[in-house]
Amino acid sequence: MGQQDLFGGPSPAPDPGDFPARSDWLRRELNRHAHAYYVLDQPTIPDAEYDLLFRELQQLEEAHPELQTPDSPTGRVGGAPLPEFAQVRHDVPMLSINNGFADDDIRAFDRRVREGLESLHDIDYACELKFDGLAINLRYVDGVLQQAATRGDGSTGEDVTANIRTVRSIPLRLQTATPPALIDVRGEVLMFKADFARLNQRQRDAGQKEFANPRNAAAGSLRQLDPRITAQRSLRFFAYGIGRLDGAPLPASHSALLEWYRALGVPVCAERSVVRGADGLLAFFADVGVRRPGLPYDIDGVVYKVDRIDQQRTLGFVSRAPRFALAHKFPAEEATTTVQDIVVQIGRTGAVTPVARLAPVSVGGVTVTNATLHNEDEVRRKDIRIGDSVIVRRAGDVIPEVVANVPERRPADAREFVMPVACPVCGSPIVRPEEEAVARCSGGWLQCAAQRKGGLLHFVSRRAMDIEGLGEQLVDQLVERGLVATPADFYKLGLVTLAELDRMAQKSAQNVLAALQQSKATTLARFIYALGIRHVGESTAKSLAGHFGKLDALLAASEEQMLEVDDIGPVVARSILGFLADPLNRELIEQLRAAGIHWEESEPGPRVTHLAGKTFVLTGTLPTLRRDEAQAMIEAAGGKVAGSVSKKTSYVVAGEEAGSKLAKAEELGVPVVDEAGLMKLLESPE
DNA sequence: AGGCCTCGAGTTCC
């Protein structure tokens, strides 16, 4: 029997009545399709058809247990729960690799290698990704998967064969007619980001605990006592090393070993290359760093290995790590620290947000001391208490986030967070409406200085009235000293008053006054947005301004007229009407108009333009246009600019260093244009 | 009624 018969193309189906031949054929077919799907990423038949074949084999094997074989794909769904995991001693220990972070560490590694080999030439290195998963040893005896074990302490691990058999990309039989007598394939079991997101969604829906990250999810799934659960967890595997090998010659290089694995049907990650010298290593690292956000799995760095096996042998080992390999790691994006306190912040709408005060810790290159906990439910769900050790991450590489607590390190005196009953700023009761996630201070603008400050900061912010120089510091002082209570008060400030404030020299005071003066020329949309009406953000403000055209038309609008505006439903309409019904707000609007704030009023109704109905998403840095400029041009042509890509997106405009949005666009088949393409669209339809 | 999609609001650090 040649390789073609074993795993290659399809073969004619035997008569369903011929059980031995039929089950044999079914096994071959299922293995072939699974390999195409999971390893080659080229599905050969629809899922439903696969399931049909699968169930036929399952029934056949149930009725005729003597037909069952160890490499049957039905073994993947998992048998009865295991009592516990048996210990497995590794014939060849599974070592760890030394780490480097800085360029100098990498150059030093290359120098040590060249000295060790007494080589005057540049060395060839095999470069791979360092996956954030679990190291596993797969033992194949005569080509059949015999045993799978975790790394454990390196010399002894746990037998996870039953669970590993459920990982569909791992071949149960090697794709060769002449397998080695025994081979220990080493690699990493991991969970892709998308599978992780789906798993956590399922956990959430089932009211079960979510996993902190794909690595934990993979580890938890592999350590399931019940393989049937593991079978539902979409784990993946990539091979990158070898342990014991009997009955076959070892390839001459690491890259050749990986090619061999591929030929055997063992999944190997495609993101790898052989480079020359230290400069080659650093170039590989830089390239992977750029593409990292778009990769479907988490990595914590890359791994370099001297490619030639004979050179690896010459270099040998120092204590427990090979001298021929180095892991080049990214700065940690996750770190562990302790929660020193949980305090609350009051936002401009009165929203009470719990914030964790953390012992300072470096995450992804910056020191983090605060992290939002979003709301009360989130604190409960993640079960975070004061005194806990927690894992902190920078979500999307920017905003710190508490991922999970470390339960085994919880001190006995850890305290639970209690939502205060009164606002820490104004003392008004804190209320949380039924069915809502956020608690709010009931004090409102008049009672609560925190809400007043928040509202004033919103008014001066860049996307609203855009008053430069009026930051948190200054607004704070103005409110504390009673100089400013409403946005209209800003325009009554004089030079002398301003110059008396702390850290405010005459020059800065003049700048602030100039900025205030400049801000008076604005747009209706900005003005509406600046008012800070609940549920009316930038987008809704633009819709309102476009629909009504004139402020007085908006002020006079009935609920029915409001509901005619795009994207405005009963909740938003009532919020606007409620705001306008308050005499204090009416007076504010009049005072602002009297202060000289003005804009160009237009005729009501939508101006029909050629990009009407088209939605754009901007990503990356465009060569000449700034983001807001591009947005303004698209909107002037009647198009909309959204924040995230969906199948309703008409175009994605991609610039330099476009990230996940570009990947998403390609996934959904949304057309992608560059700046030049955008300009063309702006000039003429299609 | 349920599911998708968007929008609003809050947030961190330098």
Add this chain to the structure above:
DNA sequence: CTCGAGGCCT
């Protein structure tokens, strides 16, 4: 960026 929630489509 993330979560929650409003709006709208099916």
